[in-house]
Amino acid sequence: MNARIANAVGVTAILAAILLPVSALVPAYAAEVAVSITPGSSTKTTDAYSPNPVEVNVGDTVVWTNDDSQPHTATSGTPSGGADGMFGGEAGSFGTVPTPDATQSFTFEEEGEFPYYCGLHPSMIGTVMVAAGSGGNGGNGGEPAESTATAELDGESYEVTSMSADNSVTGAEIAAGESVTLTFDGPGTAEVTLPKSMVSGSLMVGGAAAEVVNEDDQSTTISVTVPESGEVVITAATVVPEFGVIAALVLAVSLVAVIGFARFKGTAFGLGRL
Known part of the structure; x- marks a missing residue:
């Protein structure tokens, strides 16, 4: 009987050791965050992608949608340094080109600031800012x-x-x-x-x-x-x-009433016009 209990405990411990690291890697409330490649973006710079910068948490997925009539890329890296291969194309490549209405997505697994640009129009630049929160796009961990x-x-x-x-x-x-x-x-x-x-x-x-x-x-x-x-x-x-405004209005009304009453009394008692 003791041997059976020991075996059950051992199996449970092994399963926990296997499953716990896996579950720890899956962030709660991971979100999809939309970024638009805006209309007319080929003539823009930091406003070509919206929002920019886009702020997400570790585990969130950014989805770029090409809302322009021309093809563009969202290539990880900088215009001067070229593609670094993190997303939007392999290192040193031209980059993946989302045609109009097409999308591109990437899930961020580490915190930091990640610049990107358009391989076709290098003046178009953007930044993804990834915080260490556990999923959900926002300062409260995705929960209102x-x-x-x-x-x-x-x-x-x-x-x-x-x-x-x-x-x-x-x-x-x-x-x-x-x-x-x-x-x-x-x-x-x-x-x-x-x-x-x-x-x-x-x-x-x-x-x-x-x-x-x-x-x-x-x-x-x-x-x-x-x-x-x-x-x-x-x-x-x-x-x-303001209280002062109310007080001024009350005072004005009071003065008008006093003056009117005084004139009425003067007329009634033959004192003439005041």
Whole structure:
């Protein structure tokens, strides 16, 4: 009986030793990240590939699609040094040529910065930046995570909530009566929930109508694209005004009422026009 147990334990240990390294090499939530070879790219440089640089994690696959009417390559290396053979063609070769609408893909298994270019149009250059995260294109490991930031104005606090797999909201600032500026720790997309006590009415992001994901009596959730700068400026029909503005309006109304009352009393008692 003891021998059977010992044999079972031994077999289990051997299987674990074989399978564990294999599973450790397979990243969780590996993603496919799209890169466009943009229309008219033969006359472009760093904007020929979009996004550029493209940011991925170890285990992610980058898929280049030729959206131009001319053939192009996405060849690993530099125009001055030539193809290095990592992707898009063998070392020293001209490179693989994706014809219009064709695709090319490569899975990155190590972190680092990997330059590439077009063998047909060497002015076209791009970079793949690979982070050590375990799959998923984004700062939160491919899994959406919630983050919050609080804006304060005249003693009042307004909490902004963001849900994103790419970044986290780190700050919120109110320009009274004008806009709300949100700061993120990196580029990407996010769904941002804003309290209606802070902004309400038609929301605009970067001068364009915001994409509303959800709205209720208390808040509005919009989808935003965060640029490399990490700042998103939101305007609305109503942005919480400064206390001073409200106080000035109240004071003005009060003065008008006092003057009107005084004139009425003067007329009623024959005091003449004040």
